[in-house]
Amino acid sequence: MLKLSIPVQEFASHLLKWYRENRRDLPWRKNSDPYRVWVSEVMLQQTQVKTVVPYFEEFLRTYPSIEALANAQENEILSTWSGLGYYKRARNLHKAAQIVCEQHGGEFPPDLSQALQLPGIGPYTAGAILSLAYGKPVPILDGNIGRLFSRYLKIEGALEGSTLAQLRRFLVQLVSEASVAESIRDFNQALMEMGALVCTPRNPQCVSCPLAASCIAYEKGLEKTLPQPRTRRAVQEFHYTVALIARGEKYLLTQNREDTFLRGFWEFPRIQGPPTSRLAENFKMTHGLHLKVRKRAAPVSHRITFRKLNFHPVLVSLQSPEPQQTFTWTKPGQKGYPVSSYIQKILKSLES
Numbered sequence: 166m167l168k169l170s171i172p173v174q175e176f177a178s179h180l181l182k183w184y185r186e187n188r189r190d191l192p193w194r195k196n197s198d199p200y201r202v203w204v205s206e207v208m209l210q211q212t213q214v215k216t217v218v219p220y221f222e223e224f225l226r227t228y229p230s231i232e233a234l235a236n237a238q239e240n241e242i243l244s245t246w247s248g249l250g251y252y253k254r255a256r257n258l259h260k261a262a263q264i265v266c267e268q269h270g271g272e273f274p275p276d277l278s279q280a281l282q283l284p285g286i287g288p289y290t291a292g293a294i295l296s297l298a299y300g301k302p303v304p305i306l307d308g309n310i311g312r313l314f315s316r317y318l319k320i321e322g323a324l325e326g327s328t329l330a331q332l333r334r335f336l337v338q339l340v341s342e343a344s345v346a347e348s349i350r351d352f353n354q355a356l357m358e359m360g361a362l363v364c365t366p367r368n369p370q371c372v373s374c375p376l377a378a379s380c381i382a383y384e385k386g387l388e389k390t391l392p393q394p395r396t397r398r399a400v401q402e403f404h405y406t407v408a409l410i411a412r413g414e415k416y417l418l419t420q421n422r423e424d425t426f427l428r429g430f431w432e433f434p435r436i437q438g439p440p441t442s443r444l445a446e447n448f449k450m451t452h453g454l455h456l457k458v459r460k461r462a463a464p465v466s467h468r469i470t471f472r473k474l475n476f477h478p479v480l481v482s483l484q485s486p487e488p489q490q491t492f493t494w495t496k497p498g499q500k501g502y503p504v505s506s507y508i509q510k511i512l513k514s515l516e517s
């Protein structure tokens with residue numbers, strides 16, 4: 166059993182003072198509207214702040230309210246999200262907005278158990294929305310905050326399993342303390358900001374850290390060795406041959422209706438595996454396309470979470486009549502035809 170205790174008042178007052186003097190001026194901090202907090206927290210999952218800022222502003226311009234988002238078409242939302250990656254987040258946001266409109270009168274539910282029922286809302290996102298938008302004393306725990314506490318409290322071992330569960334319980338207790346609960350909006354944002362700017366993964370800025378005086382890792386010189394790494398999921402590799410059929414600036418694209426990770430996106434027709442001498446036959450069988458191979462291009466790889474996708478482009482010409490229904494001729498990136506960023510990567514690789 167870990168012994169987790171801190172000088173709460175001192176911790177909170179140093180942290181809050183630092184935050185009020187150093188907070189970044191970010192667009193989602195303009196007000197505490199639950200929808201803005203929600204969209205920003207979903208976008209910030211696995212994604213850096215500087216990448217998120219323009220997407221957040223464009224998303225809010227396009228879908229200014231939960232209702233506007235609920236009423237939009239999924240492919241339009243994916244287009245707006247295009248390039249931000251982890252598209253399941255956008256689909257869940259859309260589904261959750263529809264549920265909020267149908268079951269909660271268009272207001273994000275301020276109740277933790279109801280919030281957790283929504284697609285794509287886990288304890289971190291629910292905690293962020295409830296605390297930042299509604300001022301509820303609910304803790305948040307992500308990689309940044311976990312790292313800060315694992316150093317501050319000198320938690321040895323990886324932050325997973327029972328260690329993580331104990332840290333969660335400790336945080337529930339911490340945010341119920343009066344000196345924290347009364348400033349929960351700033352307190353939780355201060356923890357996020359500290360994890361992002363000061364207690365960073367590789368080079369924590371301990372010398373200028375407001376918590377340094379009581380940080381155990383700093384006192385013992387362990388700030389660069391904690392937390393210990395978590396068990397990583399093995400990377401899975403996949404190979405695909407993709408057919409590039411051009412007409413001016415347009416390409417023949419088909420909508421993916423199968424993969425869980427690229428479903429709904431428009432892609433170059435592709436088949437599994439690297440190119441073989443039977444590729445024209447395989448494209449005919451899989452897509453009904455009669456192709457003549459002109460040239461093979463260098464492969465392009467693309468990571469989606471634990472998957473490494475290797476795309477082998479082949480430049481081909483179309484021998485069969487114009488394909489119908491599941492295909493379209495379009496300039497990749499055109500609104501209404503969302504594409505994954507790997508499509509642009511392939512096109513860029515052809516220029517070099």
Ligand code: SF4
Nearest residue numbers: 364371374377380388
């Ligand atoms: S003193 Fe260093 S290790 Fe401790 S909380 Fe601050 S930045 Fe992190």
